[in-house]
Amino acid sequence: MTMEFLNLKMPMVRGGSHAKAGTDPHSPDRRIEQIVFAVALIVLVAALPSLNIGYRFLSIAITTGYTAIALYGLGLQFGQAGIMSVGHAAMLGIGAYTAAMLSNHLGIGFWAALPASIVLAAIAGGLVGLPSLRVSGQHYIIITFCFCALLVICLTNGGSFTGAATGLDVGSIPRVLGINFDKLFNYYYLVLGALAITLATTYAIMNSSYGRTLRAIRENEQLARAIGINVDMHKIGVFMASGAFAGLAGILQVYYLRHISPTLYGAFPSLYLALMVMLGGGRLLYGPLIGAIIVNFLPEVMDLNPVDSRIAYGVALLIVILLLPGGVSSGLLAIYRWVGGLLVRRGSKAGS
Amino acid sequence: MEILIQQLVNSLSVASVTILIGMGITLIFGLAGIVNFAHGEFLMIGGIATWFFVGMGLNFFVALVLAMVVVGALGFVAERGLFRFTLDRPMNGFIMSIGLSVILQHVVVRVFDEFQKSTPDPLNTVWVVGDVHIIAMRAVVVAITAVVVAITYFGISRSRYGLALRASVADQSTAELMGIPVRRYVTGVFVYGSILAGLGGALMIGLFPITPFVGSVIITRGFVVSLMGGLGNVNGAVLAGLVLGLVDGFSAGYGYPEWTDAYSLVIMIVILVVRPQGLLGGTLGPKAS
Numbered sequence: 001m002t003m004e005f006l007n008l009k010m011p012m013v014r015g016g017s018h019a020k021a022g023t024d025p026h027s028p029d030r031r032i033e034q035i036v037f038a039v040a041l042i043v044l045v046a047a048l049p050s051l052n053i054g055y056r057f058l059s060i061a062i063t064t065g066y067t068a069i070a071l072y073g074l075g076l077q078f079g080q081a082g083i084m085s086v087g088h089a090a091m092l093g094i095g096a097y098t099a100a101m102l103s104n105h106l107g108i109g110f111w112a113a114l115p116a117s118i119v120l121a122a123i124a125g126g127l128v129g130l131p132s133l134r135v136s137g138q139h140y141i142i143i144t145f146c147f148c149a150l151l152v153i154c155l156t157n158g159g160s161f162t163g164a165a166t167g168l169d170v171g172s173i174p175r176v177l178g179i180n181f182d183k184l185f186n187y188y189y190l191v192l193g194a195l196a197i198t199l200a201t202t203y204a205i206m207n208s209s210y211g212r213t214l215r216a217i218r219e220n221e222q223l224a225r226a227i228g229i230n231v232d233m234h235k236i237g238v239f240m241a242s243g244a245f246a247g248l249a250g251i252l253q254v255y256y257l258r259h260i261s262p263t264l265y266g267a268f269p270s271l272y273l274a275l276m277v278m279l280g281g282g283r284l285l286y287g288p289l290i291g292a293i294i295v296n297f298l299p300e301v302m303d304l305n306p307v308d309s310r311i312a313y314g315v316a317l318l319i320v321i322l323l324l325p326g327g328v329s330s331g332l333l334a335i336y337r338w339v340g341g342l343l344v345r346r347g348s349k350a351g352s
Numbered sequence: 353m354e355i356l357i358q359q360l361v362n363s364l365s366v367a368s369v370t371i372l373i374g375m376g377i378t379l380i381f382g383l384a385g386i387v388n389f390a391h392g393e394f395l396m397i398g399g400i401a402t403w404f405f406v407g408m409g410l411n412f413f414v415a416l417v418l419a420m421v422v423v424g425a426l427g428f429v430a431e432r433g434l435f436r437f438t439l440d441r442p443m444n445g446f447i448m449s450i451g452l453s454v455i456l457q458h459v460v461v462r463v464f465d466e467f468q469k470s471t472p473d474p475l476n477t478v479w480v481v482g483d484v485h486i487i488a489m490r491a492v493v494v495a496i497t498a499v500v501v502a503i504t505y506f507g508i509s510r511s512r513y514g515l516a517l518r519a520s521v522a523d524q525s526t527a528e529l530m531g532i533p534v535r536r537y538v539t540g541v542f543v544y545g546s547i548l549a550g551l552g553g554a555l556m557i558g559l560f561p562i563t564p565f566v567g568s569v570i571i572t573r574g575f576v577v578s579l580m581g582g583l584g585n586v587n588g589a590v591l592a593g594l595v596l597g598l599v600d601g602f603s604a605g606y607g608y609p610e611w612t613d614a615y616s617l618v619i620m621i622v623i624l625v626v627r628p629q630g631l632l633g634g635t636l637g638p639k640a641s
Binding site: 084086131134135137138139140141142143145146147149150153154156157267268271274275278307308310311313314315317318321322325 | 381387434437438441442443444446447448450451452453454455457458459461462568572575579610611613614617618620621624625628
């Protein structure tokens with residue numbers, strides 16, 4: 001048991017290639033475990049509103065939902081390909097502003113704007129990713145920060161086209177099959193559906209040959225290049241996927257808030273997105289979701305004011321990086337494995 | 353013409369603060385191998401500390417020295433308590449410094465408040481040379497920066513400590529074998545860079561009011577300056593700081609002030625993509641991981 005615990009934990013600390021052992025799709029019992037867990041999660045989350053949890057809780061859940069969608073993009077690019085960004089809110093902003101501008105200038109509603117937001121954010125993601133082909137490591141992170149700050153300046157100086165510093169308003173989502181999305185309850189399920197699609201896509205990417213290639217690039221880019229992997233194409237691909245998720249999150253955000261302004265997509269939101277991914281852990285499937293839940297629900301649960309809760313995030317981030325570089329998700333997984341190992345041993349003793 | 357000269361002096365004083373922050377970053381990033389995103393917050397704390405001490409009735413220049421001590425101590429604690437553990441994984445150090453910057457900002461907001469703070473003009477004199485009116489404080493800021501730049505330049509390029517430092521950047525293990533206490537040098541550089549940030553903050557609040565959130569604006573400038581000049585290259589940081597300060601100053605006076613920050617961002621992206629080692633050459637910083 002101890003060995004298993006170490007095997008699980010050590011590679012994560014060192015960033016080794018075995019870190020994915022926990023989600024190895026080739027072992028059948030792990031796959032069953034995953035499916036059971038996913039189903040339990042979906043049932044639990046879908047049942048939440050019927051538990052009469054109140055308006056405030058539901059709205060935090062919606063915020064958590066679309067934040068998590070954006071985080072999955074960042075999780076892919078950081079966790080799988082190993083490229084961090086501290087400008088990810090800019091991608092969210094592209095998605096949100098695309099939707100808001102289509103609605104304001106052309107009168108195009110939610111459903112038609114949805115693909116536009118996703119596609120434009122994906123293109124923006126690919127463009128911002130271009131410098132990463134030449135520049136790596138911390139230098140690239142600084143570039144992402146610059147792009148984000150540039151976008152905010154452009155949005156602020158865009159006059160009536162972008163709504164300048166005051167931002168833009170949007171209407172409500174048109175009814176589909178008689179479902180009124182003005183009701184928080186229904187909006188929650190919309191976000192939940194989007195989150196489920198995001199999770200499924202992420203799972204598919206992580207367990208595809210594409211995901212394995214990304215991890216190969218993360219672990220050793222030169223080696224990956226040497227064995228004939230088209231590193232550049234794969235990198236741009238993951239940036240586009242990351243942007244697409246952010247675009248989806250952005251349009252969900254703008255139609256939830258009904259009003260957006262440039263400060264929502266500046267340096268601070270970007271830093272918080274990076275913080276959430278690190279906190280939850282980018283390499284495991286549920287890492288970004290855990291990060292979003294912790295950051296969004298922590299102030300509510302612990303009854304902190306915004307200033308205190310931000311100090312708490314910062315401290316939590318320092319602790320996670322120093323003690324648990326794989327994020328909270330890897331810590332939880334280690335505990336789960338450890339408890340599981342204990343139970344199995346107990347069980348086999350009782351059986352023999 | 354008078355306006356031009358006045359504009360020049362004003363820009364130089366703004367450039368001074370930019371140079372101080374850029375120099376701190378260039379030393380810490382290029383020589384100690386740490387990207388400290390909280391460096392802007394160090395500067396902000398230098399300014400707030402100065403404001404606090406001045407509010408207690410101290411002379412501005414005494415408060416300035418105290419602020420440098422405070423920020424230096426903060427740098428020491430941050431290096432020994434946090435960055436020391438991530439030296440072999442610089443990316444984690446970078447992300448940790450983001451956390452640190454969030455903490456520092458909000459601790460300041462919590463202890464004081466989020467509104468902007470200013471000190472009364474410490475010198476309160478205006479020198480008149482011909483038709484040009486020069487605010488004395490601005491000239492003093494430029495002079496102090498010039499002295500600090502000279503000390504840093506000779507310290508790095510001429511003294512045996514600077515030599516040892518550059519040796520440990522070039523080849524850490526060989527430097528260690530030669531008896532250079534590399535770790536101690538890393539701490540030393542980090543603390544020195546932090547003190548520069550403290551000085552920059554103190555001078556900044558002598559010029560204009562600052563808020564607890566000024567750090568994230570100033571950090572971008574700092575990165576532009578240090579990356580433009582080449583990491584670890586003091587001359588480069590000074591030159592880049594001057595260019596950027598003048599461009600900023602003149603675009604605020606003559607161009608499109610609302611796009612001022614955009615220039616520096618575009619310059620930085622282009623430089624990072626085209627010449628990651630900076631215009632004047634530098635250490636390229638720590639190995640990416």
